[in-house]
Amino acid sequence: MKIQLLGLSFLLAFSAISQKDSLPSGVYSWSKAKVQQAGNIERRQVLNGSTLDLANLEIHTSTLLPGQMNHPPKASMDAEELIIIKEGSVKATVEDSTKILGPGGLILLVAGDKQSMMNVSDKPVTYYVIVYRSKDGLNAERGKSGGGSFMKDWKEFVTLQTNKGQSRPIFDRPSSMFKRFDVHATALNPGIASHPPHTHRTEEIILMINGTGEMQIGESFHQATPGDVIL
Numbered sequence: 001m002k003i004q005l006l007g008l009s010f011l012l013a014f015s016a017i018s019q020k021d022s023l024p025s026g027v028y029s030w031s032k033a034k035v036q037q038a039g040n041i042e043r044r045q046v047l048n049g050s051t052l053d054l055a056n057l058e059i060h061t062s063t064l065l066p067g068q069m070n071h072p073p074k075a076s077m078d079a080e081e082l083i084i085i086k087e088g089s090v091k092a093t094v095e096d097s098t099k100i101l102g103p104g105g106l107i108l109l110v111a112g113d114k115q116s117m118m119n120v121s122d123k124p125v126t127y128y129v130i131v132y133r134s135k136d137g138l139n140a141e142r143g144k145s146g147g148g149s150f151m152k153d154w155k156e157f158v159t160l161q162t163n164k165g166q167s168r169p170i171f172d173r174p175s176s177m178f179k180r181f182d183v184h185a186t187a188l189n190p191g192i193a194s195h196p197p198h199t200h201r202t203e204e205i206i207l208m209i210n211g212t213g214e215m216q217i218g219e220s221f222h223q224a225t226p227g228d229v230i231l
Helices: 140-145
Strands: 002-006 035-038 041-049 054-064 080-087 090-094 097-101 106-109 114-119 125-134 150-152 165-173 181-188 204-208 213-217 220-224
Touching: 054 114, 080 114, 090 106, 097 150, 106 181
Parallel strands: 002 181, 002 204
Antiparallel strands: 035 041, 041 054, 054 125, 080 106, 080 125, 090 097, 090 114, 106 150, 165 181, 213 220
């Protein structure tokens, strides 16, 4: 599985949010997702369904008011989670570790580890939650030996200058759901293409952080806007 955080472009060809059994390649719009209230937490579900390698993939955002906690520490025993801060600052706790995470901050939560988050700013905080279950099943020992749960702020990621913009390697390692899980961030300069059209055997998720761009999927081209998810 590969996840890419793009600083300049992400997209949505059409919405298939209601389709629970299969998620086609496309751009899934965050801004068009229905806003739902779960207590005091505002939630937008971007997609929910299955893929070639995932029995279930569910992506949503949650928004916490100042001083609000998402929930008491709890763990998912049969799924992994990748949490990415969209805006604002949270105090995140994973097992016995606590860290302040701002925009772009990221948590990899392997199955079985507890987490909770609190908005420690004076403004609402919004974060992405990517929950997934591999069709290969859970391998908890592989997740632990691969490094376990991971928590890091955006400013801590190493920035590499490229001839197209910037790249930030985040991690590339085994997890409790994947033999290999690669997450990195890319920033493209204006008018620059990331690479020629190509295919992967592995599935790829791209999360648009900011800026606008154009995404080619198959023979079609789609406009990308901030907050969108590309599968």
